[in-house]
Amino acid sequence: MVTMNDVARAAGVSVMTVSNVLNGRPNVSTPTRDRVLEVVSDLGYQMNLTARHLRAGRTDSIAMVVPNFNGYFGELADDLTHLLQDSGRHLVLESTSARPDAELQAFSMARLRMHDAAIISVSGLSADEVARLRPLVPVVLLGEREMPDDLDHLQLDNVTGARIATEHLISRGATRIAMLGGSSNPEHDMSYRRRCGWQEALEAAGLEHDAELVATLERFSPSEAHGALKELRARTNFDGLFCATDTAAQGAVAALHDAGLRVPEDVQVVGFDNLASSRFSPPCGLTSVGPELGELPRRVLAMLERRMSDPDAPPQHVVLPLHLFARGTTR
Amino acid sequence: MVTMNDVARAAGVSVMTVSNVLNGRPNVSTPTRDRVLEVVSDLGYQMNLTARHLRAGRTDSIAMVVPNFNGYFGELADDLTHLLQDSGRHLVLESTSARPDAELQAFSMARLRMHDAAIISVSGLSADEVARLRPLVPVVLLGEREMPDDLDHLQLDNVTGARIATEHLISRGATRIAMLGGSSNPEHDMSYRRRCGWQEALEAAGLEHDAELVATLERFSPSEAHGALKELRARTNFDGLFCATDTAAQGAVAALHDAGLRVPEDVQVVGFDNLASSRFSPPCGLTSVGPELGELPRRVLAMLERRMSDPDAPPQHVVLPLHLFARGTTR
DNA sequence: CTGTTAGCGCATTCAT
DNA sequence: ATGAATGCGCTAACAG
Numbered sequence: 001m002v003t004m005n006d007v008a009r010a011a012g013v014s015v016m017t018v019s020n021v022l023n024g025r026p027n028v029s030t031p032t033r034d035r036v037l038e039v040v041s042d043l044g045y046q047m048n049l050t051a052r053h054l055r056a057g058r059t060d061s062i063a064m065v066v067p068n069f070n071g072y073f074g075e076l077a078d079d080l081t082h083l084l085q086d087s088g089r090h091l092v093l094e095s096t097s098a099r100p101d102a103e104l105q106a107f108s109m110a111r112l113r114m115h116d117a118a119i120i121s122v123s124g125l126s127a128d129e130v131a132r133l134r135p136l137v138p139v140v141l142l143g144e145r146e147m148p149d150d151l152d153h154l155q156l157d158n159v160t161g162a163r164i165a166t167e168h169l170i171s172r173g174a175t176r177i178a179m180l181g182g183s184s185n186p187e188h189d190m191s192y193r194r195r196c197g198w199q200e201a202l203e204a205a206g207l208e209h210d211a212e213l214v215a216t217l218e219r220f221s222p223s224e225a226h227g228a229l230k231e232l233r234a235r236t237n238f239d240g241l242f243c244a245t246d247t248a249a250q251g252a253v254a255a256l257h258d259a260g261l262r263v264p265e266d267v268q269v270v271g272f273d274n275l276a277s278s279r280f281s282p283p284c285g286l287t288s289v290g291p292e293l294g295e296l297p298r299r300v301l302a303m304l305e306r307r308m309s310d311p312d313a314p315p316q317h318v319v320l321p322l323h324l325f326a327r328g329t330t331r
Numbered sequence: 332m333v334t335m336n337d338v339a340r341a342a343g344v345s346v347m348t349v350s351n352v353l354n355g356r357p358n359v360s361t362p363t364r365d366r367v368l369e370v371v372s373d374l375g376y377q378m379n380l381t382a383r384h385l386r387a388g389r390t391d392s393i394a395m396v397v398p399n400f401n402g403y404f405g406e407l408a409d410d411l412t413h414l415l416q417d418s419g420r421h422l423v424l425e426s427t428s429a430r431p432d433a434e435l436q437a438f439s440m441a442r443l444r445m446h447d448a449a450i451i452s453v454s455g456l457s458a459d460e461v462a463r464l465r466p467l468v469p470v471v472l473l474g475e476r477e478m479p480d481d482l483d484h485l486q487l488d489n490v491t492g493a494r495i496a497t498e499h500l501i502s503r504g505a506t507r508i509a510m511l512g513g514s515s516n517p518e519h520d521m522s523y524r525r526r527c528g529w530q531e532a533l534e535a536a537g538l539e540h541d542a543e544l545v546a547t548l549e550r551f552s553p554s555e556a557h558g559a560l561k562e563l564r565a566r567t568n569f570d571g572l573f574c575a576t577d578t579a580a581q582g583a584v585a586a587l588h589d590a591g592l593r594v595p596e597d598v599q600v601v602g603f604d605n606l607a608s609s610r611f612s613p614p615c616g617l618t619s620v621g622p623e624l625g626e627l628p629r630r631v632l633a634m635l636e637r638r639m640s641d642p643d644a645p646p647q648h649v650v651l652p653l654h655l656f657a658r659g660t661t662r
Numbered sequence: 663c664t665g666t667t668a669g670c671g672c673a674t675t676c677a678t
Numbered sequence: 679a680t681g682a683a684t685g686c687g688c689t690a691a692c693a694g
Binding site for chain 4: 003004005015016019020023047048049050051052053054055056
């Protein structure tokens with residue numbers, strides 16, 4: 001393993017000079033710099049970033065901790081990567097350890113200190129686990145769970161969004177509206193809140209909203225949604241369907257088709273999140289509620305940058321407004 | 332910042348004893364261990380993993396370097412995370428720096444040394460950049476580009492896969508078959524190879540395969556595919572369409588629908604990759620070629636584990652066979 | 663412009 | 679069963 005010391009010796013300079021060259025610091029003469037760079041190249045030297053981090057306390061990396069990589073968070077991560085492109089920092093994705101094993105969680109949290117900042121989806125975490133992180137690294141929380149007030153937190157306006165989605169179905173003539181991925185358990189933060197909005201809209205319109213109309217989901221995958229919708233259909237009929245996520249909606253639309261129902265003629269469908277891929281979800285786009293295009297990544301980054309530049313700024317709690325994007329699954 | 336030293340002092344022991352406790356080493360008496368753990372908890376101590384890494388040379392993490400997080404690689408990463416779940420290691424995703432700026436690339440590569448091993452998609456990398464990595468960290472390459480022979484490399488059987496896809500369209504009665512996302516430039520590795528397979532099948536069947544039938548793509552997003560397909564349709568007619576990726580196929584199916592064409596009645600469509608989400612791609616699944624379910628992550632991990640356990644094992648070059656998964660977009 | 667000194671927080675080695 | 683010394687590879691602070 002070739003170290004900075006090896007380079008220094010081979011170039012006949014001190015390690016400090018090598019360090020200065022490699023970090024583009026001034027106060028290095030051109031001949032010296034050239035000689036160092038040549039040796040670096042000859043020896044195939046690569047800086048040990050771990051050592052640099054230990055000493056300099058900086059990694060130029062931002063961690064994003066998510067429950068899964070594909071789908072909603074994958075899209076967000078790609079957007080963030082793009083926004084960070086010219087900033088000299090870059091995004092690193094880590095998944096929350098699936099098992100809530102205490103020791104694993106501890107390491108999971110410790111790992112975030114390997115980065116300059118962290119964006120954390122709170123799906124699987126407890127409040128005090130997250131609270132311990134605050135003094136160690138700038139953090140922005142993402143997601144629907146209640147979290148300590150002293151941490152920056154960005155979430156979607158779930159209840160209003162779900163209400164808008166359901167109102168859209170009503171305004172397009174749906175009279176019996178089911179929900180896929182709802183929950184009546186307040187601990188299921190996202191599922192619960194979106195169900196509340198669904199219910200509000202139905203109550204206001206004088207439509208039914210009994211438990212029979214709600215199917216629960218755990219992972220919100222197309223495959224799981226596909227199965228759940230079949231069961232829901234076996235139980236009851238409906239001409240409108242509000243899905244808690246676009247990913248689930250994808251499986252639902254497929255299941256409706258399998259059952260010989262036409263979308264939107266027989267059943268209208270609205271999703272939630274407004275994924276980029278929903279715009280072209282066959283055959284002609286999925287109607288969905290979500291933030292304005294690009295709004296989410298922009299706000300996340302703004303909050304993080306504020307926190308990084310002023311660790312003592314007062315905590316910020318942002319609720320992102322949502323809009324309806326009408327496409328082919330509603331009339 | 333509370334360090335191991337602080338814990339040691341507060342517990343009235345040496346740092347070494349704290350280290351022993353925290354790493355679950357034997358030779359620590361129960362009363363001592365309990366005292367240490369209590370102080371750890373009281374002080375909210377979190378191990379500095381950077382320091383541990385510098386000293387112990389181990390992070391228990393595996394880097395996966397990909398051009399983008401959502402879609403094909405997101406699915407693979409989620410599968411790998413699942414497979415690694417009980418191994419005490421975990422997967423970290425990094426994106427290849429978009430700009431091929433030499434200095435950035437250098438740091439990009441150096442960053443991989445912060446992990447015990449790396450899985451690298453070779454999309455944006457040059458051969459010698461990757462070659463430098465070999466002695467530093469166990470690496471498995473992923474993807475269609477030609478790479479140094481001395482590195483482990485896993486790729487899909489692109490040409491055969493594309494041929495199978497096109498043959499399927501022919502066997503289902505398509506007589507004029509276009510390709511979305513093909514290239515005649517051998518440097519566009521994946522696009523080129525999949526086009527070759529398409530062409531082979533058409534030649535064998537005595538069907539046309541002129542350049543007019545091929546549309547190129549850069550990012551393979553649904554949105555880009557949607558636009559490219561409209562242009563392709565303006566240029567020529569076809570009753571079969573082979574798409575270089577499932578993601579592109581999604582946009583293509585939407586564009587066909589927009590143009591008033593029915594799938595599969597008027598145009599049959601086959602994708603490539605067999606994404607999990609393609610199974611439920613509305614309305615009734617996307618026909619696609621790809622590896623057997625779960626085969627790709629399993630093989631990647633097997634190759635990586637072999638390399639990690641024996642750094643001097645002879646290099647392995649694997650070409651994964653592909654299969655057709657017939658669904659709703661073909662008759 | 664270049665070199666010297668010191669130490670980031672932890673684990674390996676060897677002593678007790 | 680516990681502790682002291684040493685150094686992983688790098689950089690901040692200062693000296694020359």
